[in-house]
Amino acid sequence: MRASTPLRTTRLGRPRAVVAAASLAALTALSGCGGQAAAETTVGETLEEIEALAKEEGKVHLIAYPENWANYGESFRQFTAKYDVDVEVSSPNASSAEELQAVRNLRGQSTQPDVLDIGYSFTTPAKQDDLLDHYVPSVADEIPEDLIDPEGYWVGAYYGVLSIGVNGDEVDVPTSFADLKDEQYKGKITIGDPREGASVLATVFAAALANGGSLDDIQPGIDFFAELAEEGYLVDTTSNAAALETGEAAVTFDWNYNYTGIEDQLDAAGVNLEVVVPEDGVFGNYYAQPVTVDSPQPNAGRLWIEWLLSDEGANIYAGAGAVPARYQAMVDAGTLTPEAEAALPPADILEQIEFPSLEQGEAATEAVVSNWGPQVAGA
Template identity: 40%
Template sequence: MGVAALAVAALALTACSSSTAASSSSSSVDAKTATDAAAFGGMDALVAAAKTEGALNVIALPDDWANYGKIIEAFKAKYGITVNSASPDASSAEEITAATSLVGQDTAPDVFDLGPAVTLANTDKFAPYKVSSWSDIPDANKESTGLWVNDYTGLMSVGYNSNVVKTAPTKLDDLLGSDYKGKVAINGDPTQAGAAFAAVGLAAVQSGGSLDDFQPGIDFFQKLNKAGNFLTVDPTPATIASGETAVVFDWSYNNLASAAATPGWKTTILPGTAYGSYYNQAVSADAPHPAAARLWQEFIYSADAQNLYLAAGAFPVLLTAMDAAGTTDKTAQAAVGTMPDNFVSPTAEQSSAAAALLSANWATAIQ
């Protein structure tokens, strides 16, 4: 999700003993193969099994990304389960690398939060699980057996430091101008990170391309690079605060978090087609804490966690269902607003095709 380089050998999660993880549930239940809470005997039994394990390993969840800091704290407070958070700035691809490297170890990730392209390329790493609110999640937002499920989306936006950039961008091509020399960054490598992938997607749909044709988006960043405006630095709170990355393509909820931390940071949604893409929850097939992993999914798809996404400016997948049930945080919803009418988001097939195109053409375009 973030894009700091990851040395897998240095990954460190607070270790839990194998015996503790193995005794996660009653002898009649294999938590690793449970596909819903009923397999445990209901939610109370799932909670008990997860508490017996006592820990959950998460990865690539920065505190200021879609409110994950508060979501983790709320999970810990509700269930009394320790949450070990590794490599918060890792990319989606690095999550999978970590899971592969740590397979069979107590420190391996239990759950993932992944961009679409990486999700679709790694379904063999996931265990199917259907949360209790499964029927409220639209069919288009989930894999039919529960291998992956959309959790939230934002709008791809442009954040900029108004103390450094005096001319606010009002259209995509503005960023090709001399005012943006050496200033424009994206959140990672689009062949690995969901936010960077979406930056190219936004450029595509605003440059004559479409969800079926990302090439105009690649061409735009090639022009940005040739103009000397593209900055191959992964933005972090430090680079944003210092002004090193003065303009950043990123999700609206991330740029809003930067605005809260950095004086003068502003966020704009460019006019025209708005681009979004849901991230995906998945349970690791190799989860060392399989009951806690499934309880985490239940919590993520509860109104409590979905409203915490909303409070950070991310649109949760259960928003329509919560509106109907009267469980939406209306204060948060009023602050965030509604999804624009011109919003587009790629399907699984479109994401896979775009990922293949980026793998083939991105490195050459920006060299």
């Protein structure tokens, strides 16, 4: 979400802000290499034509798609196996802001990404800068209106629920934000900086909902963490996985599907990971997948989006805990597998989610940019 200062989203295990300078430098260097211009390509008018032309293109080029984020690695493998179209990923840990900059830098070149995966607040700037192409997926009528651009520029193929990840051997597992004021959590909670990460901003939003705030008023969430900081509850760490593995912290916050991605790592380290959605602050949000304007492989890009929204792609999302956009349609049709459904948050949790509007997100970001530093970071 952005206001006057761009908000960088965070990828699993490695804050995007940490790699921002290096990634941006790499993207700038790529733009200066003078890569060959992408050849003009025919775009299919039907799904069958798109698939045939995508096979001729031979690959899809993505950016900011880590393999352990929402189980994208498995989607890569199954997509290639089904369509014989390779998947290339550049700068897997790039921020949403860096994704847009890559399109600006590489536009018209063969190294330009075909499809992005951006935080919802970056969709408007991307449209305003003419970085996106129109594409209405074949299953658009099964996607809730909150998850698809009415002008056909992007679709949010999945969303997550803000969750608390805890080392259950170190502390009791909290079920609410209110529980975190117990003295056993002093010096054991890490949150990060909501001015730099979408999942961290989501944490503050959720804390606001738990403390009398709303999607229109994030200040109670800032106040909550200001109180924890002042009383010595918060500690700085490099990443959730590292914090739990090393014991730097015992309480973390992230999207539910990101914890699925670090389960094996933490299990190998002997960490008893417990994940819970705070009952007093249920907050969810989505990432959007647009096709870029003048992309080198426009058919493969469109086919990738179709894959993410298909039953196969959606079940891979769900198996990692990411809620597919077509969740309700799949439940109604019986196409969501029992294994995938079991990995999702309970239905009563999903029913509570209300997505913030772009205007609400911008207002929240302005409040965080103004108040987080003096109230929390400086405590």
